[in-house]
Amino acid sequence: MKLNVELVPLLLLFFNLSPCEMAYISEEDDLDLERQVKTMNKPFIKTFSTKEGDTIDCVDINKQPALDHPLLQNHKVQTEPNLHVTSLRRTSLNAKPVKFGLREPCPSGTVVSLTDNMIENIKYGGGGRTSVFNLTVARDQVSAHNVWIETGPPEHISMIVAGWMVSPQLFGDTGAWFFTYWTGDGYRNGCYNVLCPGFVQVDREITPGYPIKRVSTYGGPIAELVIHIQQDRITGNWWLIVTSKAIKVGYWPKELFLYLRNGSLHTAWGGIGIAGGNGFCPPMGSGHRPDGIIEHATFFRKLHWVRSDGKFLRPSNKTREWVDRSNVYGLMIHHHYRKYGSGYMISFGGPGGYCRV
Structure with a gap:
């Protein structure tokens, strides 16, 4: 699925990837071992376990694994x-926010270390805000719902992605998880969440790869995830900000x-469904096609991009609808949706089904 705005594509994408194209979910064994050894040699100030069974290590903020990246030696x-x-404050839509803050925070001074030429067109x-649902997907399927920041030719594209995902292979269960992905050079580097060095953690609790327990119900009530990515114009770093309280997770x-050194040409919103080995695409969104009722399909509302002066702007009305695998997914563009103060809004998703060409 795809939304296109002139010079500023709004993407609702569907990819049918083979297992080999999913290889970047995990690193090669030797590189992963090297990363884990380096992580184990870092002094942990505190370690505790979560309800979900994750082991959380609190490390000195200046000694976190992200800084092991060779490009960040002097960072x-x-x-x-x-x-x-x-x-990012709440509006009149009667939606409950996705809850973070259910874990014990790390001590002060430490962060979580998870072991696992067209100036005005530059963004x-x-x-935006996206509703979160529980989905049933096969182990080798992935259903993701996210915002993209990307620029560059396909062979060297730079990209930042953040949203919510259901991926048994990545997370070990079929729950909804907050996730991120980045690549700086056409998938030659980068990874999901913190599976490789790069993302610098700042918040003492919320991390990429965080379980989402409050989800929406078909017909209501709604739980939504607030996502905002913005470049600091002074340092050039790209910050990840979540929740209506604008919590700065890291960068x-x-x-x-x-x-992505000086803005981006493209800002995008939508979903990705990755088919399993049997050629079946997973359900996306709520698992239902959009029908115009906000509580039925997953939505992205209050879509915005950031101008050079920091002002939030809505997408333009010059959109073209494109839905890949339209037999399994649907898309509705609500433009400037005034009801509930939702701003520019799209809804999307569907039950999935056989989609191999």
């Missing part, structure tokens, strides 16, 4: 962005990217 951790984010970030240093 100084930025604990606060030079941003003034004030537009400096983007985001991707600009040094990681070939084509």
Whole structure:
């Protein structure tokens, strides 16, 4: 599925990837071993277990695994962005926010270490609010719902992705998880969440790869995830911000990217369904096609991109609808949806089904 705006594509994408194309979910064994050895040699200030069974190690913020990346040897951790984010507050839509803050926070001074030429057309970030649902997917299927920031030719594309995902292979269960993905050079580097060095953690609790327990119900009530990604114009780092309270989770240093050093040409929203080996695509969104009722299909609302002066702008009305595998997914564009103060809105998804060409 795909939404296109002139010069600013709004993407609702569906990819049918083979297992080999999913290889970047995990690193090669030797590189993974090297990373784990380095992580084990870092002094943990505190370790505890979560209800989900994760082991959380609290490390000195200046000694976190992200800084092992060779491009970040001289990087100084930025604990606060030079941003003034004030537009993530709740609106009149009767939706309950996805809850973070259910884990024990790390001590002060430490962060979580998970062991596992067209100036006005340049975007400096983007985001929105997406409803989260429980889905039933096969072990080798992936259903993701996210915002993209990307620029560059396909063979060297630089990309940042954040949203919610159901992926038994990546997370070990069929629950909904908050996730991120990045690549700086056409998938030659980068990874999901913190499976490789790069993302600099700042918040003492919320991390990429965080379980989402509050989800929506078909017909209501609604639980939504607030996502905002914005480049700090002074340092060039790309910050990940979540929830209506604008919690600054951390950032991707600009040094990681070939084509995201000074803004991006593309900001996008939508979903990805990755088929299993049997050629069946997973359910996407709520598992139902959009029908115009906000509580029925997954939505992205209050879509916005960030101008050079930090102002949030809505997508333009010059959109073209494109739905790949339209036999299993659907898309509705609501444009400037005034009901509930939802701003520019799209709804999408479907039950999935056989989709191999």
